[in-house]
Amino acid sequence: MKSFRVLPVFIIVLLAVIIARYYVPVHVPGPMGHPWKYKIVSGTFALILDLSRFLESIIGIPHYTILNTIIDSLDPFKIRPFDHGEVLYHDQYIENVLVRMYTPKNVSHIPLSPVIIFFHGGGFYFGSIYSHDTMNYHLSMYTGAKVIAVNYRLTPSVHYPTPIEEGVKVAKYVIDNYQEFAIDPANVFLCGDSAGGNMAVVVERHLRREQKPVIRGVLLLYPLLQLVHYRLSSYLTYLPYRLLSLLHEDLLVQVANFYINTSFTGDELFTNQHLSLNDYKNFYSKLNLQISDSDNDDISKYHSSSSSKSSHPDTWKLFNENISPLLADDDILRNSPSTFIVACTYDILLSDAQLYFRRLQQLNVKNVIYREYRIFHGVMTFVDFPVAFNEAFDIINDSAQFVVNRTALVE
Numbered sequence: 447m448k449s450f451r452v453l454p455v456f457i458i459v460l461l462a463v464i465i466a467r468y469y470v471p472v473h474v475p476g477p478m479g480h481p482w483k484y485k486i487v488s489g490t491f492a493l494i495l496d497l498s499r500f501l502e503s504i505i506g507i508p509h510y511t512i513l514n515t516i517i518d519s520l521d522p523f524k525i526r527p528f529d530h531g532e533v534l535y536h537d538q539y540i541e542n543v544l545v546r547m548y549t550p551k552n553v554s555h556i557p558l559s560p561v562i563i564f565f566h567g568g569g570f571y572f573g574s575i576y577s578h579d580t581m582n583y584h585l586s587m588y589t590g591a592k593v594i595a596v597n598y599r600l601t602p603s604v605h606y607p608t609p610i611e612e613g614v615k616v617a618k619y620v621i622d623n624y625q626e627f628a629i630d631p632a633n634v635f636l637c638g639d640s641a642g643g644n645m646a647v648v649v650e651r652h653l654r655r656e657q658k659p660v661i662r663g664v665l666l667l668y669p670l671l672q673l674v675h676y677r678l679s680s681y682l683t684y685l686p687y688r689l690l691s692l693l694h695e696d697l698l699v700q701v702a703n704f705y706i707n708t709s710f711t712g713d714e715l716f717t718n719q720h721l722s723l724n725d726y727k728n729f730y731s732k733l734n735l736q737i738s739d740s741d742n743d744d745i746s747k748y749h750s751s752s753s754s755k756s757s758h759p760d761t762w763k764l765f766n767e768n769i770s771p772l773l774a775d776d777d778i779l780r781n782s783p784s785t786f787i788v789a790c791t792y793d794i795l796l797s798d799a800q801l802y803f804r805r806l807q808q809l810n811v812k813n814v815i816y817r818e819y820r821i822f823h824g825v826m827t828f829v830d831f832p833v834a835f836n837e838a839f840d841i842i843n844d845s846a847q848f849v850v851n852r853t854a855l856v857e
């Protein structure tokens with residue numbers, strides 16, 4: 447009899463501990479549509495991360511591999527309440543890269559439809575075509591364009607430039623064989639969120655260098671555009687919130703280390719100790735800006751003892767324009783295609799989006815649109831019940847409108 451009473455008590459205590467440990471401490475970064483949903487999502491991530499790290503300590507498989515495997519293996523069982531057959535989709539390989547291809551039904555009468563090649567976010571080491579499936583379904587539905595989502599291989603199994611190379615391979619094959627896919631090679635768009643936004647910019651520049659038909663437009667959703675400077679104002683404002691329980695130093699330092707195969711420490715990067723005074727100058731001269739006051743404070747704080755402090759031996763790699771595309775030369779940026787920049791207010795990468803927009807504007811690039819949404823980084827993965835955010839659908843709709851606006855143009 448006793449054990450019957452112990453079990454419910456145990457469960458209640460466990461739940462109370464979990465709520466107190468994971469959900470109560472979540473700090474909502476500012477006014478937003480559904481703060482409670484944000485708390486639930488963020489607390490759940492913290493819980494899942496701890497569980498997967500615990501598993502890692504037992505079975506020895508890295509926690510990100512465990513998480514990716516679980517999310518991907520759920521795909522066949524996914525309930526798709528939004529799927530009323532408006533968009534057909536299937537998986538296939540293009541040049542040995544897995545892609546998920548979405549074809550909207552109500553445009554099948556158009557002989558050659560526009561296409562959006564999509565690169566998912568997740569810091570190059572999380573995420574897949576499955577984690578961004580719902581968003582791509584809707585993107586295809588709202589635009590009437592085909593969407594080809596690229597399942598590039600993740601770090602740390604591969605490093606830069608492998609994800610970029612895979613993106614370029616897919617884009618080139620699709621453009622060269624446009625009839626096979628019934629897509630219009632004059633209406634090719636590249637889109638990506640977060641690290642995928644970085645890939646979209648870099649892949650577009652590769653294609654431009656190779657004289658491939660010009661990309662019609664690039665859609666950058668809260669993109670990661672530089673890996674050099676970790677004390678830009680949006681980092682200073684939002685790092686303390688540990689957005690989604692994911693955007694904090696421990697996980698972020700791995701984005702750079704896994705992608706570039708370096709061994710920076712979090713302490714180094716998030717105090718900018720990997721930067722010399724020359725590195726600061728170099729960074730700001732690329733942006734055509736003065737060193738900011740807060741940077742001057744940092745410099746006197748961390749560099750006063752040795753004004754000639756040298757860089758970390760790997761810092762130069764971060765300046766590579768194919769890794770930090772924000773820092774490319776004017777000539778490269780000046781010839782950028784139409785660009786739709788989506789920034790999230792609650793995002794350590796807000797400064798990336800603002801600085802990129804500012805540069806494109808200064809160089810008079812045509813058809814550059816910047817919109818900021820009062821929501822958090824990564825929102826495009828929260829489009830499913832019960833944690834769907836309206837802002838994610840606003841972003842999909844506006845992105846779709848950008849694509850429709852650009853394709854309707856006869857230039």
Ligand SMILES: *[C@@H]1O[C@H](CO)[C@@H](O)[C@H](O)[C@H]1NC(C)=O
Nearest residue numbers: 532550552553587588589590
């Ligand atoms: C296709 O149909 C969907 C749902 O009926 C609609 O939302 C979308 O705007 C349509 N797209 C086009 C290009 O007509």
Ligand SMILES: *[C@@H]1O[C@H](CO)[C@@H](O)[C@H](O)[C@H]1NC(C)=O
Nearest residue numbers: 603604605606706707708709
């Ligand atoms: C990554 O870096 C390590 C240590 O510096 C090196 O041994 C390894 O060969 C590198 N891997 C690749 C793929 O470059």
Ligand SMILES: *[C@@H]1O[C@H](CO)[C@@H](O)[C@H](O)[C@H]1NC(C)=O
Nearest residue numbers: 588836839840842843844846
């Ligand atoms: C987005 O656009 C589609 C098609 O125009 C419309 O049906 C849908 O209601 C819009 N959704 C939102 C969230 O505005």
Ligand SMILES: *[C@@H]1O[C@H](CO)[C@@H](O)[C@H](O)[C@H]1NC(C)=O
Nearest residue numbers: 786815844845847848849851
């Ligand atoms: C699309 O074009 C319409 C009409 O010109 C404009 O109002 C809207 O802001 C444009 N949207 C985007 C995202 O380009």
